Amino acid sequence: MSTFQGSPLSEQQFQQLSSFVAGLNRDQIIWSSGYLAGIYAQVSQSLNEQNIVQSSEPSNNTTDLQVNASDSVSEKILTIIYGSRTGNGEMLAKRMEQSAIDKGFKVNLQNAATYKAKDLQNEKNLVVIVSTHGDGVPPFAARELHEFIHGKRAPKLENTTYAVLALGDSTYYHFCKAGIDFDVQLEKLGGKRLVQRAECDVDFEEQADKWIADTLLAFSGPAIEESKPAPKYTMISSQKSGNSSVETVRYTKKNPFKAAVLEKVNLHGRGSDRKTIHIELATDKAFDYQPGDSAGIIPVNSVALINEVLETTSLSGDTLIDANGKRLTLREALYSEYELSKITKDVVGKYFIYCPSPKLKSLIDNQEQLQKYLHGRDVVDLLSDFPTKVYAEDLIKFLKPLQPRYYSISSSPLSCPGEVHLTVGVVEYQNAGRTKKGTCSSFLSDIEVENEEVPIFIESNPGFRLPEDNKTPIIMVGAGTGIAPYRAFVQHREELGDSGKSWLFFGNRHFETEFLYQTEWQEFLKSGALTRMDVAFSRDGDDKKYVQHRLLENASEVYQWLEEGAHFYICGDMKFMAADVEKALVEIVKNQASISDEEATKYVDNLQQEKRLQLDVY
Numbered sequence: 001m002s003t004f005q006g007s008p009l010s011e012q013q014f015q016q017l018s019s020f021v022a023g024l025n026r027d028q029i030i031w032s033s034g035y036l037a038g039i040y041a042q043v044s045q046s047l048n049e050q051n052i053v054q055s056s057e058p059s060n061n062t063t064d065l066q067v068n069a070s071d072s073v074s075e076k077i078l079t080i081i082y083g084s085r086t087g088n089g090e091m092l093a094k095r096m097e098q099s100a101i102d103k104g105f106k107v108n109l110q111n112a113a114t115y116k117a118k119d120l121q122n123e124k125n126l127v128v129i130v131s132t133h134g135d136g137v138p139p140f141a142a143r144e145l146h147e148f149i150h151g152k153r154a155p156k157l158e159n160t161t162y163a164v165l166a167l168g169d170s171t172y173y174h175f176c177k178a179g180i181d182f183d184v185q186l187e188k189l190g191g192k193r194l195v196q197r198a199e200c201d202v203d204f205e206e207q208a209d210k211w212i213a214d215t216l217l218a219f220s221g222p223a224i225e226e227s228k229p230a231p232k233y234t235m236i237s238s239q240k241s242g243n244s245s246v247e248t249v250r251y252t253k254k255n256p257f258k259a260a261v262l263e264k265v266n267l268h269g270r271g272s273d274r275k276t277i278h279i280e281l282a283t284d285k286a287f288d289y290q291p292g293d294s295a296g297i298i299p300v301n302s303v304a305l306i307n308e309v310l311e312t313t314s315l316s317g318d319t320l321i322d323a324n325g326k327r328l329t330l331r332e333a334l335y336s337e338y339e340l341s342k343i344t345k346d347v348v349g350k351y352f353i354y355c356p357s358p359k360l361k362s363l364i365d366n367q368e369q370l371q372k373y374l375h376g377r378d379v380v381d382l383l384s385d386f387p388t389k390v391y392a393e394d395l396i397k398f399l400k401p402l403q404p405r406y407y408s409i410s411s412s413p414l415s416c417p418g419e420v421h422l423t424v425g426v427v428e429y430q431n432a433g434r435t436k437k438g439t440c441s442s443f444l445s446d447i448e449v450e451n452e453e454v455p456i457f458i459e460s461n462p463g464f465r466l467p468e469d470n471k472t473p474i475i476m477v478g479a480g481t482g483i484a485p486y487r488a489f490v491q492h493r494e495e496l497g498d499s500g501k502s503w504l505f506f507g508n509r510h511f512e513t514e515f516l517y518q519t520e521w522q523e524f525l526k527s528g529a530l531t532r533m534d535v536a537f538s539r540d541g542d543d544k545k546y547v548q549h550r551l552l553e554n555a556s557e558v559y560q561w562l563e564e565g566a567h568f569y570i571c572g573d574m575k576f577m578a579a580d581v582e583k584a585l586v587e588i589v590k591n592q593a594s595i596s597d598e599e600a601t602k603y604v605d606n607l608q609q610e611k612r613l614q615l616d617v618y
């Protein structure tokens, strides 16, 4: 800045401003620009008010300001709402916030979990970034908003211009369904779609960045008039996101901590045909986690599977290729960069470019057959079922980037400082004549305790938390590895001391071999850290008993605990267990309170809204 020509400032003012700005770093400049924009908004508003009062004496200054304002992006409030579970959507929303601020927008960044749905009708410029979880449903954080826009109270959005970025994983049948729902429904409510919805798969970075740039450009187009006053400062809401621990964690998916393995044991007894491992990792002080959080683990593929891929394609592992921006040998790329253990519709579609066989075409054209084929098939199956000549560079063009896997942390930072414990069900099954192993669970199960490290980062899970009041009773329901966060909960409450009642419902297949952490629970019961425990082992008796049956058998007391304010937790299998437990809960409330099905469902919905019913299911 060496000139003040064209500026309305005096030379002295200009020099003061220049020397002030010269001493600022990037963040201070961004904050200051927001501060000035806030002051400008106030001045502009008060000049407008004066102008109305003194309408017979129009002021040239005021007119100038108004003309500038209507041309300027800085007058636009862009509301970015994100609904995220494992952090991808939140990261993109924050990235978009920064980019928008850099372009001069005022940004109102909102976590869908804490966003007041009634404000929707006031939004002029709206971006929704939402992932899909469960079987095609929004993440827990966005469920209420999703319900609200589909419900009777949904507002008319004729004054809203919007854009939706959907995150998903094409492995799932309902790819990006939640984002599609938002996009379609906002339009039905009268909103004007500004740009086409982005449907981002797991390798979303490039597509998302382009969409963000295009969308901001579209929003900066001809001014859309603002009706509500600008907020005072531009940098509104990162802190309000309700997910503050994400910001304090230094280690991320891109920069994981390499944790040494302290211990690894199989929790199943001798004779079990399955394996669940307990693994203890040594972490760094920067691991700021709470009971209920998950750990993201970045796995590598097994050497055995890589060899099978190389054999099937007759490719040399030593061929050098460019993979995800790195110069690697094919073997290295297959080790750390790409998914080999599962294939998706997208992978098969891309493979067709290299293998245009009629047999593959007819599979692709039959959605039902394709879904059946994909279940349990891996890259080796695809390459051998539809053989063709592929080169090393081709291979990596149709494979998906290797993704982290998430595990509910089974330790409390109070009782195990500097450690993260995980409870991992090891995936192994037979399919299409071969033994298949889950990438990450096998990586953890096979890891050499002395010599290898585990890349780990923390994924905050604010939707699964112990009650703030330590005296509030808790009911914890989980099957299999769903027990993991409850070990953390009970350890934590024991450390805090003087805690409320706690009741654990646990289910697995066999009492003798699959009672995970049995001796620890017995100790907790003895010490009083755990008040009650009821178990269901489904394959021990003639009639199968699951956790929901134990709940129903104890209906009167479960209801009493709820009436005393208990928080109710469900963790583990999403497809069957979670739905069955929720059904049992409605049944219990209906019978114990002698109310209708509808009223009982409302009772359970209210529990969820009050955050007294919390789920961590997968």
Ligand SMILES: Cc1cc2nc3c(=O)[nH]c(=O)nc-3n(C[C@H](O)[C@H](O)[C@H](O)COP(=O)(O)OP(=O)(O)OC[C@H]3O[C@@H](n4cnc5c(N)ncnc54)[C@H](O)[C@@H]3O)c2cc1C
Binding pocket: 294, 341, 342, 375, 376, 377, 405, 406, 407, 408, 409, 423, 424, 425, 426, 427, 428, 429, 431, 437, 438, 439, 440, 441, 442, 481, 482, 484, 617, 618
């Ligand atoms: C928030 C969250 C918390 C979680 N917490 C835990 C936890 O505490 N403990 C835990 O063990 N897991 C947990 N999981 C699941 C975990 O993240 C992984 O999905 C799991 O370990 C499998 O990963 P993998 O890499 O071993 O298997 P992958 O290589 O991803 O393979 C899994 C795939 O194999 C296929 N498959 C599996 N079994 C069969 C079969 N019998 N027949 C045909 N196909 C089959 C399916 O397509 C499946 O998607 C959690 C997930 C989430 C999202």
Ligand SMILES: Cc1cc2nc3c(=O)[nH]c(=O)nc-3n(C[C@H](O)[C@H](O)[C@H](O)COP(=O)(O)O)c2cc1C
Binding pocket: 083, 084, 085, 086, 087, 088, 089, 090, 130, 131, 132, 133, 134, 135, 136, 137, 139, 167, 168, 169, 170, 172, 173, 174, 175, 176, 177, 201, 202, 617, 618
């Ligand atoms: C348990 C679980 C279930 C999922 N279900 C779906 C699904 O049904 N459809 C889909 O497109 N993606 C699904 N995904 C993929 C996520 O939408 C995808 O990983 C996304 O990038 C997550 O974004 P987030 O971190 O903002 O939540 C699922 C992921 C998990 C962990």
